[in-house]
Every structure is written in structure tokens, then in C-alpha cells.
Amino acid sequence: MKRYKIGAGLLCAALIGTTIAGCGGGGTTAAGTGDSGGTTTETAKTDPKKVVKLKFWGGVPIEAGPQEVMDAWNAKNPDIQVEYVRFVNDDPGNLKLDTALMAGQEVDLYANYALSRVKKRVDANLAADLSAYKDYDIDAKMGxxxxxxxxxxxxxxxxxxxxMSFLWLNQAMLDEAKLPVPPLDWTVDDLRTYAAKLKKPNVWGYVQWNGEPTGPLDGSIxxxxxxKSDGTSNFNNPYWQKGLQTMFDMMHKDKSMPSYGEQLTSKMPIDTMFLKGEAAMLGxxxxxxxxxxxxxDYPRSFKITFATTPKVxxxxxxxxxxxxxxxxxISINPKSANKEAAWKFLKWYADGGMLPMAAGGRIPSSKSVNADDAIQLMLKGVESTYDLDTLKKIMFGDLPVVQLDIPQQVVDARKEEYEKYFLNKQDIQTTLQNMEKRHNDFIKQNKK
Incomplete structure (x- = not known):
């Protein structure tokens, strides 16, 4: 896989003007697990001068499992205490993490949620090469x-x-509209039709998670x-045009999904809206x-069923x-003074330590963990509120999957262009041409 070098200097330049104060643990750090060293008798016997303290940055709210994970580790490992620091997995949140890494603030381990983020951090020398550790076979463990x-x-x-990315659907609203659960091979045209039929006063037909506004299109791209075969950009293609136009029409013509501007400015809590019955489908x-x-906290009377992201x-x-x-x-900061301790924690976390997060949908991928046990934890006590057949077929089935392999700079550039289109500031042809040009410029600038 080709990597594009941007270097630490360029990333530093990108961060100039960003306020560094407050990028550490203050305000968003979970208190109690890092500084106290735990409260067990075993911990009390440990020489505090020899206690290694790690900070693990992640995007999951601490009450959704990370606190239990930290407590379990800290109770059993008085010599290595881990504190969890929350960052929001959006552009500002990732910038906050990058700023902390570049500024040399306390970050020992951190979570990445997109391949483009990993690439950018590797190119800036902010992620340790795990091949240095010979005691854990990642391919064998993870598949x-x-x-x-x-x-x-x-x-x-x-x-x-x-x-897995997929769609959440309100089964009661499907039944009311006399619509079947979508098939695995449905299309964006089908999505548009469903959204139009499902919308009603105070109910959107479809809402899409803010972090991936074009998520349903990326598999098609x-x-x-x-x-293309000649190495130039393929962004100006019929799939992008059809997909973007469909989303635009759903926003501005059908009004079956919120406009992009409205969603951004109001910071719509789209998951809460879906669970409250204010949207029939959620991507x-x-x-x-x-x-x-x-x-x-999120009471609902309807059952949830699931569908794949649609093809174009x-x-x-x-x-x-x-x-x-x-x-x-999860990456280890190469600047950490405690990389060996971080690696020890990371292996434990991956091989079952993260199980308390299963209730939040995070099923461990390690073969050291029984997947059925994790699924039971995820749905414990609420099994009847889901269509388990569609869930197993989509989330735990054998569908072909892909991580979109685009450098973060290109992800940002294409987003700037389609945002202008969604906001009615430029037409579709200009959008596609600009996406293509900016991608080609990046390719030329980063040829080895």
C-alpha cells in the first residue's frame, strides 16, 4: 500500500493557530483511574515512585464501557495505571488529538477510526511500528x-x-408504510423512495451520521x-454524480432528510432523533x-431492523x-516514555479486556474472545427490541467489505467540494471537476 509522506513539519504547520491549551486531560479526562493508582490493597503496597501512568485517548464516552475497562486493568496491575481521555471522533476532535501528539502532551495510546487518519499520523511519525513487537501475531489473532x-x-x-456501517430502521414505521425490510442489494434510488414514503410531519425519512456524510457512497466509489488505469483521479465519475445528486435531491427536493447546512449548524443528535422516533432510518x-x-435514557417502543448501505x-x-x-x-505514540507498558496494556485490551464495551456495540475481533459471548453481552436484556436475523446477516455475516483507502488530505479536499454542492454554493459538474483536479494535484505532488 503506497503511503504519502507529509512529515511532521507540514502537520505542525497545519496546527499553527490552534490553541494547544486544554488539549490534554483537562475537561474531558476521566478522573480517578490515573492519578490515584487505584484503591485496592494490592495497589496500596506498590511503591508509588515505580508506578507507570499511561493515558489512553479514545472516542467512546467513558460511561459506555471505557471506565469499566480501566478499572479492571488498574485493579489487577497496580504497577501500570491507565487513565482514559475522551476526544470526540469528528474533525475538531481529531485535530485536538493531533495537536496533543505534536505538542508532546501526555498521549501514550490512542484510537484511530479511519484509515486516512492512521496514514496521516504515520506520515508525521506519530504512530509506532508494531512490527518491533514479536510476541503477538496480529494476522493470526485478528484474521x-x-x-x-x-x-x-x-x-x-x-x-x-x-x-460495519449499515442502516438502522424503525420496524413500526416500515410496517405502517407497508414497506418490506430492504434487500441486501438495494440502491440509492431505493433509499430515496423509502425515505420519501417514510417521511411525515416531524419525522425525517432518513438521517445520516455527521462523521460520514457520504458513507453510503464509499463502497460504490x-x-x-x-x-484510472493511467494513475489519474477517478473522482469525476458516474457513481459520484449519481450518488451525490441523489443525496442532494433528498435534502432539497424531497425534503426527506435534513439539509446539510441545517444538520451542521444545529449539530443534530441524529442517533437520538432516530431513537425518539423523529427519523425512520439512520445511516x-x-x-x-x-x-x-x-x-x-432512550426509551422506545419500536423494534429496530437493519439494512446494508445501498449501492449506487x-x-x-x-x-x-x-x-x-x-x-x-489503537496506536502507540512513539514519543511515549512507556511504550512497553502501553504494549502490555494494548494486548490485554484486544484479547478480552475491552469486553465491557460490547454493550455499546464494540465486539472484540481477537480470536481469543468468544464472539457469541460478546454478542450476548451486547444485547443482554434487550434482545427482543431488535430484529436478530437482519442483525446477524449484516453485522456478523460474510459480506465483502472495504476500508476506503484515501489519504486524509484528499478526504478533506473532496469534503470541501461536496459540502459546497450540498449547501447549494456550486453545481454538481463543478463539484466533480474540482474534486478530480484537487485529487490529481495531490497525486502529482506526492509521486515517489
Missing amino acids: PDAKQWQLDGNYYGLPTKKS AAMGLT AGEFIFRNSNNLK EADQKDFKYSGGGLGDV
Whole structure:
């Protein structure tokens, strides 16, 4: 897999002007697990001068499992105490993490949620090469899907969970509209039709997770290829045009999904909206389970069923579902003074230590963990509120999956262009031409 070098200097330049103060543990850090060293009798006997303190940055709310994980580790390992620091997995949150890494603040381990983020951090020398550790066979433990996260044949992070992007659907609203559960091979045209039929006063037909506004399209783009046979950009292609136009029409013509501008400015809590019955369909992933399983704070009377992300065209060849395979890739900061301790914790975390997070939809990918046990933990007490057949078929089935392999700079550039289109600031042809040009410029600038 080709990597594009940007260097630490360029990333530093990108961070100039960003306020570094507050990027550490203050404000978003979980208190109690790192500084106290635990409260067990065993911990009390440990020489505090010899206690290694690690900080693990992740995007999962601490109450959705990380606190239990830290408590379990800290109770058993008085000599290595781990503190969890929350960052939000969006552009500002990832910038906060990158700033902390570059500024030399306390980050020993951190989670990556996109391949493009891993690439950018590796190119800036912010992720340790895990091939230095010979006591853990990542391929054997995690299976063939782990290779999607390799860069030049090496791992710079350990993928720790099963991952899948899919659609959540309100079964009661489907029944009311007399619509069947969508088939595996449905299309964006079908999605548009469903959304139009499901919308009603105060109910959106479809909402899409903010972090992946084009998530339903990425599998189709990957199937066509990101570059042509001559090595130039393939962004100006019929799939992108059809997919973007369909989403635009759903926003501005059908009004079956929120406009992009409205969703951004109001910071719509789209998962909460779906669970409250204010949207019939939600495009997201397994991380929504942390809220959908919480019937106390998010009560609902309807059953949830599931569908795949749609294709752009029904007859696509070599189609793979985007965002699938493995995820939650945990990297070690090469600047950490305690890399060996971080590696010890990471192995434990991957091989079952992360199980308390299963209730939030995070199923460990390690073969050391019984998947059935993890699934039972994920759905414990709420099994009847889901269509288990569609869940197993999609999240735990044998669907072909792909992680979209685009450098973060290109991800950002294409987002800037389609945002202009969704906001009605430029037409589709200009959008596609600009995406293609900016991708080609990047390719030229980074040729080896």
C-alpha cells in the first residue's frame, strides 16, 4: 500500500493557530483511574515512585464501557495505571488529538477510526511500528481483514473490533408504510423512495451520521476504483454524480432528510432523533448500540431492523460495503516514555479486556474472545427490541467489505467540494471537476 509522506513539519504547520491549551486531560479526562493508582490493597503496597501512568485517548464516552475497562486493568496491575481521555471522533476532535501528539502532551495510546487518519499520523511519525513487537501475531489473532489497516506491510495500530456501517430502521414505521425490510442489494434510488414514503410531519425519512456524510457512497466509489488505469483521479465519475445528486435531491427536493447546512449548524443528535422516533432510518454503524441498548435514557417502543448501505447501481461489479471489517485501531505514540507498558496494556485490551464495551456495540475481533459471548453481552436484556436475523446477516455475516483507502488530505479536499454542492454554493459538474483536479494535484505532488 503506497503511503504519502507529509512529515511532521507540514502537520505542525497545519496546527499553527490552534490553541494547544486544554488539549490534554483537562475537561474531558476521566478522573480517578490515573492519578490515584487505584484503591485496592494490592495497589496500596506498590511503591508509588515505580508506578507507570499511561493515558489512553479514545472516542467512546467513558460511561459506555471505557471506565469499566480501566478499572479492571488498574485493579489487577497496580504497577501500570491507565487513565482514559475522551476526544470526540469528528474533525475538531481529531485535530485536538493531533495537536496533543505534536505538542508532546501526555498521549501514550490512542484510537484511530479511519484509515486516512492512521496514514496521516504515520506520515508525521506519530504512530509506532508494531512490527518491533514479536510476541503477538496480529494476522493470526485478528484474521485477514486486519491487513486493510497495514501500511507498506506493517501495522502502526492494532485493530481491535468488528466494524460495519449499515442502516438502522424503525420496524413500526416500515410496517405502517407497508414497506418490506430492504434487500441486501438495494440502491440509492431505493433509499430515496423509502425515505420519501417514510417521511411525515416531524419525522425525517432518513438521517445520516455527521462523521460520514457520504458513507453510503464509499463502497460504490471503491468498487469503481479511486484512480484510472493511467494513475489519474477517478473522482469525476458516474457513481459520484449519481450518488451525490441523489443525496442532494433528498435534502432539497424531497425534503426527506435534513439539509446539510441545517444538520451542521444545529449539530443534530441524529442517533437520538432516530431513537425518539423523529427519523425512520439512520445511516451509522454499530457504535449506536451504546444508546439504543440504553432504554432508560432512550426509551422506545419500536423494534429496530437493519439494512446494508445501498449501492449506487444494482449491477455494480466487485462491490464491497464500506466501513466494514475491523476497526478501533489503537496506536502507540512513539514519543511515549512507556511504550512497553502501553504494549502490555494494548494486548490485554484486544484479547478480552475491552469486553465491557460490547454493550455499546464494540465486539472484540481477537480470536481469543468468544464472539457469541460478546454478542450476548451486547444485547443482554434487550434482545427482543431488535430484529436478530437482519442483525446477524449484516453485522456478523460474510459480506465483502472495504476500508476506503484515501489519504486524509484528499478526504478533506473532496469534503470541501461536496459540502459546497450540498449547501447549494456550486453545481454538481463543478463539484466533480474540482474534486478530480484537487485529487490529481495531490497525486502529482506526492509521486515517489
